[in-house]
Amino acid sequence: KNEVEQSPQNLTAQEGEFITINCSYSVGISALHWLQQHPGGGIVSLFMLSSGKKKHGRLIATINIQEKHSSLHITASHPRDSAVYICAVRSGNQFYFGTGTSLTVIP
Amino acid sequence: DAGVIQSPRHEVTEMGQEVTLRCKPISGHNSLFWYRQTMMRGLELLIYFNNNVPIDDSGMPEDRFSAKMPNASFSTLKIQPSEPRDSAVYFCASSLIGAEAIYFGEGSWLTVV
Secondary structure, eight states: OOSEEEEOSEEEEETTOOEEEEEEEOSOOSEEEEEEEOTTOOEEEEEEESSEEEEETTEEEEEETTTTEEEEEESSOOGGGOEEEEEEEEETTEEEEOOOEEEEEEO | OOOOEEEOSEEEEOTTOOEEEEEEOOTTOOEEEEEEEETTTEEEEEEEEETTEEEEOTTOOSTTEEEEEEETTEEEEEESSOOGGGOEEEEEEEEOTTOSOOEEOOOEEEEEO
16 A cells, blocks of 8 residues: 555546646654656655645645645646645655645646 | 865766765764655665764665765765666755754766666
8 A cells, every 4th residue: 555645547628627636644744745747857845745735836735634635726827837736744764755746737 | 164075066977887975974973874766766765874973774775875974064865877767856855963953065966878
């Protein structure tokens, strides 16, 4: 069983749609990260959360510690948002990663 | 800050050859991680160091893989001999022990033919 589960695995949306990616985890954590990876590219950290909600531009990340669940929302999606989004949690000095959600936004 | 620096960015090598991947963590960071990413398995932790000391190498696939961190500013991941199934992207990341943030390098794209 993976410590971090993401859904959906693949997601295709029309430009302008509201998108939600979900992450559930089973270990105690000190922080949760949402990472973005463009095709052929490196990994960029979008958010680091330990409670509540953060917003950066069109991206919003929320976390519910009691339910061990986080969501990443993208408002007014754009083709440049097409990427793999990875949920990662820090537990002790270990990081556990979800398998990623591949998002394609169609113009 | 320059961020985590990895080299080479891309390498194509023949099966049986030795491969050495290099990583320079962010200055001041004392925790360094090596990850491997494949389509099938996603990101997998290979090994991590705290204060240059290997803490957990349980993710290292087999004896062909070895990692060293001779000082706080440099680490290597070596594969000898390399095999086609080692083809993957290898990421190095660094952080401060006990801190929450982690910073990734841009990855080394390895192809073994």
